Amino acid sequence: MNNGFWRNAGFAVVGRGLSVGLGFVATPFIIGKVGVNGFGAWALLESIIAYFSLSDMGIGSSFTKHVAQFHATRDDKNVSRVVSAGLLFYVILSLFLVSGSLLLEGWVVGKFDFTTISLEDVHFIYMSLVVVMCIRMTSMPFWSVVTGALRYDTLNQAKMFAQLVHFAGLLAFLGFGYGLKGLAANAVIYAGLDIALAVTIAFRVAPRLSISFGRGIGETFAQLLRYGLAIQLVAISEIINNQIDKVFLGMFSGVSFVGMYEIGAKIANVTNSLAGVVLPILVPTISQLNAAGHEGEIRSLYIRGTKFIALIVVPVVFVVFFHADSLVRLWLGKEGFEAAGIAARLLTAGLGLYLIAGVGRLVSRGIGIPKYEMQAGVLISVLNLSLSYIMIRKWGLPGAVISSFFSLAVGSVYFVVRFNGQIHVPNSRMLRLFLMPAIFSALAVVPTVILAPSPADIDLLRGMTIRLQAFLYLSAVSGIGVAIYFCCLFIASFTDEYGELRAYIRKRNQ
Numbered sequence: 001m002n003n004g005f006w007r008n009a010g011f012a013v014v015g016r017g018l019s020v021g022l023g024f025v026a027t028p029f030i031i032g033k034v035g036v037n038g039f040g041a042w043a044l045l046e047s048i049i050a051y052f053s054l055s056d057m058g059i060g061s062s063f064t065k066h067v068a069q070f071h072a073t074r075d076d077k078n079v080s081r082v083v084s085a086g087l088l089f090y091v092i093l094s095l096f097l098v099s100g101s102l103l104l105e106g107w108v109v110g111k112f113d114f115t116t117i118s119l120e121d122v123h124f125i126y127m128s129l130v131v132v133m134c135i136r137m138t139s140m141p142f143w144s145v146v147t148g149a150l151r152y153d154t155l156n157q158a159k160m161f162a163q164l165v166h167f168a169g170l171l172a173f174l175g176f177g178y179g180l181k182g183l184a185a186n187a188v189i190y191a192g193l194d195i196a197l198a199v200t201i202a203f204r205v206a207p208r209l210s211i212s213f214g215r216g217i218g219e220t221f222a223q224l225l226r227y228g229l230a231i232q233l234v235a236i237s238e239i240i241n242n243q244i245d246k247v248f249l250g251m252f253s254g255v256s257f258v259g260m261y262e263i264g265a266k267i268a269n270v271t272n273s274l275a276g277v278v279l280p281i282l283v284p285t286i287s288q289l290n291a292a293g294h295e296g297e298i299r300s301l302y303i304r305g306t307k308f309i310a311l312i313v314v315p316v317v318f319v320v321f322f323h324a325d326s327l328v329r330l331w332l333g334k335e336g337f338e339a340a341g342i343a344a345r346l347l348t349a350g351l352g353l354y355l356i357a358g359v360g361r362l363v364s365r366g367i368g369i370p371k372y373e374m375q376a377g378v379l380i381s382v383l384n385l386s387l388s389y390i391m392i393r394k395w396g397l398p399g400a401v402i403s404s405f406f407s408l409a410v411g412s413v414y415f416v417v418r419f420n421g422q423i424h425v426p427n428s429r430m431l432r433l434f435l436m437p438a439i440f441s442a443l444a445v446v447p448t449v450i451l452a453p454s455p456a457d458i459d460l461l462r463g464m465t466i467r468l469q470a471f472l473y474l475s476a477v478s479g480i481g482v483a484i485y486f487c488c489l490f491i492a493s494f495t496d497e498y499g500e501l502r503a504y505i506r507k508r509n510q
Contacts, residue, residue, distance in 0.1 A: 040259030058228030067148025264343025286366025
């Protein structure tokens, strides 16, 4: 491998850290400029447009695996065919999507109550987000060249630059009073910059890359389609789980509840994403190991990778579950967002379980056996779609997050059990990798909740601003919790294998 795993992971974490930091500042700024209703309308329109991306039939999930496989054998001709086939497909698909979106706009938008914002703004945002989606899909074949070559350092440097430009544009558009239209225009500019960087970097990483629509492209497209269709149900599952709650809330409860849900979802995504940011590196890594026939190393990477993710994710889930209200106050600096705290609790727990199972899902993609991920995706989709429809109509936002948590939990357990049988890993061993951090996290977090359930229970913090209260309170409970957690890990000798994992990856990179 040309680049070290830890170098790639390091850049991924730094890149994600920058994204989290910018998002921490941006979201309260956006809400302050457009209000909760405007923020909810934006999130709802994003959710609606996200369903249009399913029209790619899973092609987008095929690029990285195939490029990594051909890159490992230095097959530049087939790498070029993969990129060319993807580019041609997405250009044609984009034309259909833009035309279809214009025709369907009245019917789609008419299903929701957007009376809090103007119809002109709704139209502009709707079409802008369609254009953004098309541009991003078209850039995917080029970014696959970078990820397939394991150049995540270059990828994340480019993404960090683009994020800074996007953030600056957001401050400018909203600062000068352009509101939701400004958000939409900035998103289009960001997407344009993203594809420009993708094309430029792809040709630098692969100097022999060429775009040609001649012989062999049809066969390459068929190969991409076969693999993509096999895991398309997974993409449907992820879209449903990420977006259907907001769609149903918009239909039955109103855009303000969508805004509250989106705030909680952002907390859940941020708290889990720093651990999950290194997971995409697994697909090209496993693809190369699989091409070389190293089954034992793949199994070892699956077990140790799951342990590593569980060690980080489980305590984070406990902290958010018990201290979500304080996190919301710290972030927004206001009271009155208790509904967002409810959403953050259960969404973080559900996504945490899904993330821990994510190591196995990406390993299954890397070895070309995505059937159990597909089956789990169908299960999650059916459960979440049916439960959300029933529970949101009856209980509103609490029903939305309960249905998401239950669906993710059931689907994740199903996948892990079935995939363990496929690669001959005992379920008891994987269960221990989850239960031990869960027990240690409970021992670490619960005492802080018993001693001081909220900042209001601490006399020293009374009279301070909401944000300062939340910051000092979370700093104190986190410090105590981390100390207890690591003491438990040390006493139980639960981290011995991490030295072996580090040595193993270094050995692979030599």
